[in-house]
Amino acid sequence: MDPRSIRRLLKTVVWRQKGLPCSFPCEFLQHFSSGAEGWTEHLSWARGGGLVHKLAAIDPSTTVEIGAIIHEHVQVGPHSHIGSGSVVGPRVTIGSHSTLWYNVSLQNSCIGNHCAIHCGVCIGQDGFGFFVDDQGNMIKKPQAWTLSVFSFLCSWRDTVIGDHTKIDNQVQIGHNVVIGHSCMICGQAGLGGSSTIGDFVVLGGKCGVADHISIVSKVRIAAKSGVTRNITKPGDYAGFPAVPAAEWRRSMARFCKLGQGTRAHLGMVD
Missing domain, CATH: 2.160.10.10 (Hexapeptide repeat proteins)
Structure with a gap:
């Protein structure tokens, strides 16, 4: 599904949950739930209305606001808050009493307790790593490690x-x-x-x-x-x-x- 359709879906969900008149056809939601591969596993979170994957482990006291998306195998501790527009990628861990404000993006990361991540922050994205091979071609160097935001030390490969x-x-x-x-x-x-x-x-x-x-x-x-x-x-x-x-x-x-x-x-x- 293209980004425009995703934004349209989220706006439709918000309007319907607020009881506002919606000009988008119901067939759009039916098409989304039946034909969009990978998104059928996301459910609306009772505390806030965000989308949470079935395989995510979210504490019931955590708030996931409307428009936020949490992917599979994510773990979130108690009393945390995920703001609207935020995206938490697969296998990300968030501790207790942590807050993600609006439009935060997390990948390949582990967030500790009592952390505050402000609007628009991107953590754990692919690194800027390249090398030139023998033929003079610019080759992307893999940068798939973990970023940890807490005090104990991890292996040298982690940030x-x-x-x-x-x-x-x-x-x-x-x-x-x-x-x-x-x-x-x-x-x-x-x-x-x-x-x-x-x-x-x-x-x-x-x-x-x-x-x-x-x-x-x-x-x-x-x-x-x-x-x-x-x-x-x-x-x-x-x-x-x-x-x-x-x-x-x-x-x-x-x-x-x-x-x-x-x-x-x-x-x-x-």
Whole structure:
């Protein structure tokens, strides 16, 4: 079934459950239930009206709002909330008291307890991995691993985000990344694949961490910095490549003085 038909179906279900007049023909629903392969196994969830697969294990106290879709073998703990428009892919696990707001997409992931995932977030999608073969062809590299949003460690193949870690908008986290607990990752930051971030780490806006980089706990990276080497000592870092913040400030001071001397030598006046 094409996306337009799915949206039409969901709108029809919403209108009928609210008792509103519906201009869509009943034959459409009959065609959907009888001829749409794979969708006949989804039932309307009593607590919210969303569509839940028969093979999903959903706690009765969980709310699945109208327009949300939960696929097969999904497990959701008690008192969680799935917002309208959200899609939970096969074999995803969601803990208790977690909230998915509107239009969230989950695949290949495991969400812990008391997590809040805001509108429009996509987690667990296929990674950006390619290689060039001997003939010069661009080949897609499989990226089918699991993303876990909780504190205990998984195997190196999984992407793990620890408890109480806050992630701002437009943040890119690569595959096989491990992030500790109580970290703060500000907007437009990017973490390369297989990088490891300790606990209580702060990444400023637009800063980047190269792949396979390790950062110890209690490190703060200034905005627009680039981490190209492992950071083994706690503290503040800045610049590109990122160095201890005090060293970066001294370098900038010398650079500014050099610029002033050059302008004076050329007779330029500010």
